[in-house]
Amino acid sequence: MAGADQDASPETIIELARAVAEVSAQRTSAIGDITRRTKILALNAKIEAARAGIHGAGFGVVAAEVQTISSEIDQAASLMRDEIVGSANRLHQLGQGLVGSMRGQRLADLALNMIDIIDRNLYERSCDVRWWATDSALVDLLEKPDADSAAHACRRLGVILKSYTVYLDIWVADAQGRVVASGRPDKYRVTGRSVGNESWFKDAMATRDGNEFAVADVAPHDGLNNQPVAIYSTAIREGGAENGKVLGVLGIFFDWAPQAGTVVKSVRLTEEERQESRTKCLIVDSNFRVMAASDERYLLMGRYPLHTNGKDMGYYAAEDGTLVAFALTPGYETYKGLGWYGLILQRPPEVEAAWNARHGHA
Known part of the structure; x- marks a missing residue:
């Protein structure tokens, strides 16, 4: 039974409907050929009966009846062909529509699954930025900025990047929008860069508390060799407190291309x-x-x-x-x-x- 269920796919049903239509057309055509030949024989018999005169009268009646029956068979075969072939063609059309609907819904479900994976991935990024913004090394840097605290913050960000390989870099900017620490200072020389006019910085500075974050659409960033990134940011607050005074901004740069590429190629x-x-x-x-x-x-x-x-x-x-x-x-x-x-x-x-x-x- 399992094998029979597996064979009963919509595509199989469509193929069977097509085959039924073809076989019906072939069989009714064969019946038509037979009745045509029978009619010809009956006609010949009537001609011969007429030639025989009174002696062929009985044979002529039989020949006429054969001709009548042949016509009825031909008409019945024609009706059967029209009904069966018409129904089979209709079934074929319905089957094609069903297959198209099933395929479309399946692909829509796959599209939903694909964007859901992206959403879950980016949700984790929003959690990362809000968590790391409370790190004492980053808070200390903005509360008491000096060379030692900046070096310590850079080391701390470097440690994070070793574990979270989905990021190109992480930056800390003070309240004036000047980058004062980053996770990869040797690779991306951004210390001292002004980001005060960038949307991710301005939106993060405007967050109302530590539960909020900002996100910018994917775009190349010139500070990261024009690689496409999704930037998540939030305010770093005094004492790392949820409602503390805003001291600056933490921005994390999600390495978009390889991560998104893996998702779209794994559907x-x-x-x-x-x-x-x-x-x-x-x-x-x-x-x-x-x-x-x-x-x-x-x-x-x-x-x-x-x-x-x-x-x-x-x-x-x-x-x-x-x-x-x-x-x-x-x-x-x-x-x-x-x-x-x-x-x-x-x-x-x-x-x-x-x-x-x-x-x-x-």
Whole structure:
């Protein structure tokens, strides 16, 4: 029974419907051939009966009846063909619609799972920044700034970076927006840099208490060799207290490209989908700007023309036949998300071939 259940897939049902339509057409066509031949024989018999005159009268009656029955069989076969083939074709269409719906919903679920993994990852970043902002080495540096406290804070940040490899760097800026300590001072020479006009600094300075944090959308940062980062920040407060006076800001720089790349390339696609390379997984921001893609060529296209029709989750067929599935970030715990979407595209082979021809093979 297990084997029978496994064979009863929607694709199998569609194939059976197609086969039924073909077999029905073939069989009714064969019946039609037989009745046509029978009619010809009956006609010949009537002609011969007429020639025989009174002696062929009885035979002529039989021939006429055979001709009538042949016509009735032919009509019944024609009706049967129309009904069976019509029903089989209808079943085939319904099956195709069902398969399309199941595929679209499955891809939308995968898109939701993909953006949920991103959300959970970024939620941890929001926890990190709020926790580390209470570290005594960072608080001491801003309360009593001198060379020794700055060196101690740099060492402390370096230790954190050794354990948390998802960050490019961590910076401490004073209340005037001047970087006074960082975790990798030999690699990124940012000490003394002014960040007072950067959004992550200004937003962190405006937080009301230690439970709040700021986050900036993914973008290259010139202080980090123009590598794309998501910046999480919060205020460092006097005494490390939740409601203490704001002394400065802690900014942590999440190494976006490798972390997001791992997520979009690890979506649980079928082996067929992976081999065909027609299925693409993307993360886009609230303006549909492509921020991560399993096929990195999509990073060059800027924005993806996503049509959500006001829905948080769903799927649709684009004009070129591409199946587009999407899911809005649901957020996680205290992390509300930034309006980003998980996006999965599945192209017809001919559309994928044309796209590859325009953009070059990966």
